[in-house]
Amino acid sequence: MTPEAVLSWFRGKRVLITGGAGMLGSTIALKLVEAGARVKVLDAMLATYGGNLFNLEPVRDQIQFLQADLRSPEAVLSAVEGAEVVFNLAAQVSYIDSNRDLITDLDINCKAQINLLEAAQKAGARPKIVFASSRFVYGKIEYNPVDEKHPFNCLSIYGIHKLVAEKYHKFFTLQHGIPTVSLRIANPYGPRQQMKHSKYGIVNWFIRSALEGKPLTVYGEGLQARDYVYVEDVAWAFLYAAWSDRTGGECYNVGSGTGTPFQEMAHRVAELVPGTRVIHTEWNLENQLVETGNYVTDISKIRRDTGWGPHVSIGEGVARTLDFYRRNRELYWKSDSPLAEVQP
């Protein structure tokens, strides 16, 4: 299936995007407006989270924006009303924070998900729901590339709760006939990610550091492989998963399908910002305890069921991301931001 054909499927469709002011949600929103969908964006705009209204600037007159929190059942009910497709991205997305404040993670990543699914059930329209899960459900990695049958060796509360929320979605498919699909995203990066702190992804944080003339810090030798996937590719995966009628009740990995050593990624960023230094430091205990080992995504299942595949290499993606923040830096961070906490 061509991207154009997938886009045309969305023409006139009523689509809700939860967490739609964040990196991935806004990237999806831009594509849906281009496709002629009727787009409603819900975002709680929590202070340290990923929502940024500038992300939606290019389409602000063509979407309906609701500032609301999924933790409120009433707000969710009116938001879901009439939706034919829901891209369900609203979340607490820092695994570091999840391990420090378990109850907040539970409330946002579990309880709020129940609210959304019950609202969809009550709304009666049985929308197709595409849920943003994470590679963190796999935790400690036993083999590579990682397919969807890999054990769930969760190392973080975030990973545990993403697994639960996947199972809620599947439960509503089995019990209530609402088609749902969960996408386990590897390490996403790209334009429109929040840059206030480092807890949402290290590629973006390195880009900020480089633009500020700071060195990029690598733990140990930095040989651990990661599957960095560009947000445009992830957004397309969500559109394909919504469109395909083979995805109901399923879980799919989404990644670039290739592993990049951490230090290679650091050097790619450094090379594009002349003068940037890469320095090596020791692992600290907190990072060691949550280190998953190498991670490379097996993306054959989603490719088979939807025809989706990634198109943007790490080099190209880093270059595009750098370009975006060079142009829009002042809209994403102030230079007096708090100290970084690195998520490798």
Add this chain to the structure above:
Amino acid sequence: MTPEAVLSWFRGKRVLITGGAGMLGSTIALKLVEAGARVKVLDAMLATYGGNLFNLEPVRDQIQFLQADLRSPEAVLSAVEGAEVVFNLAAQVSYIDSNRDLITDLDINCKAQINLLEAAQKAGARPKIVFASSRFVYGKIEYNPVDEKHPFNCLSIYGIHKLVAEKYHKFFTLQHGIPTVSLRIANPYGPRQQMKHSKYGIVNWFIRSALEGKPLTVYGEGLQARDYVYVEDVAWAFLYAAWSDRTGGECYNVGSGTGTPFQEMAHRVAELVPGTRVIHTEWNLENQLVETGNYVTDISKIRRDTGWGPHVSIGEGVARTLDFYRRNRELYWKSDSPLAEVQP
């Protein structure tokens, strides 16, 4: 290891049992008092739940009883203080109710578990925690006998939340060094189970029905295999799992290790109460959607790591249970109880 040696390990130990006024908790409490442990029982005594103070009657002067709810972080903190072993059984245990009231199940079976684990962490004593999980984590069964590597095809919110709570326990082992172990109990039955409604187990409900002169209702032919495990055997599994130093961070199945067709169990009850009829009826949709298929437990892992094994056959267990309720019927139900909802 002999049962006597395991019991002697508990002599003088400070033990907390959450949900300790229920069937399993009280059975454990009786053994611990016999062993000379210092036993604290916490139970919220929720109206339709399993707590019954008569369960603890034989040891009421030898234990400390706290009526408190794990949903209150403060109550949990003071209860856990000083405990060397925690048997963590407090729960909402009806999968039927879990599918109707997801948020209550979340609050009791997830949030309250976080409260307990955080309290244990704060208490500093690093108690060994033995958590009561369930065969429902496996949901739809793919093969028998079911070992601990079986996929988690949860069909109920209860099953999903038991899986989450297992992962919380494991997380606190990995991150905070608190030794925890989860036991996935098959179909437990026996003396001291609540008999007000049928949602906690069908063996006990059939025993009540037979004692009241009512017929026993079997869905379809009743050929589905279940692993009915007598509460005394389950209680011993908890003691062995607490005692063994090989169980930290692990999950184990607990069952009889044998499959009994549903209708055979019904006929065993009927034969022991002369005049009892067994009737067959059609499946209803709600039960069909949560039917797991045959379930027989592979108990080799817990046998290998702790030496525990079951000793009470289904015939012997049903006879003992009948005898208990014949003597104590008026303490477990009034004859004007509401209609049954059967959990096969």
